Amino acid sequence: MGIFVVKRFISRRLLTDLSITQTVLLNPDQVDSVCQRQDLAVLVATDCPLGPNEAAKRLGVRRVDFDHMRRLNWVTPFDFNRLPIGGSGYQTMKVPLFCVGEVDALPAAHPEIDWQQLRSIQGGRKSPLTALAKVTDSSNNASQTTANNA
Known part of the structure; x- marks a missing residue:
């Protein structure tokens, strides 16, 4: 294991x-x-791990669409892996890791999304998840402002 x-x-x-x-x-x-x-x-x-690129590929969507799913809190990383960047090996970047089971459960958990349409969007086109992500970001900012003013 x-x-x-x-x-x-x-x-x-x-x-x-x-x-x-x-x-x-x-x-x-x-x-x-x-x-x-x-x-x-x-x-x-x-429980096998997937990076964000693999998770998007497994769902059959673009990476940008998967990133929107993260912003919507539909899926959260279980862990992070540090990978070296550059030739020196001194710099690393944190790569989020997601569980196969949680990624596979996304379509059933969100039947309000037309997954067939989402999977057929070509590169360069706007994601239908963009509007949802903006609404979520706005409500998060509003509640954070309210909490800060309290």
Whole structure:
């Protein structure tokens, strides 16, 4: 199991993290128990990580449309991965990681969206999610202003 899946299993309370440092230590009996589960393959497949490009590709939408889904809080990263940029390796960028199961659930969770239309939009065209994202951004700014004035 990759560390991402292990972290997901810990968040699902299938495993307990016994570590006091950044190294993950697990109870061997719990690991044996999880490995005996009939649905282990499904759990692992559901909890596999996807970067934003892979998530957009899996949904069959453009990356910009997936970014709107993030702004709408339809999907949130479970974790982040640091990847080196440039030749030196000293600079890194944080790449959000999403779970396959959560990405796959988006169309069913948002039947108000014409997914066939969204998947057929060509590059350079405005996303129908843009208007929704602007409404959400405006309401977030309004509530933040209200909270700041209180």
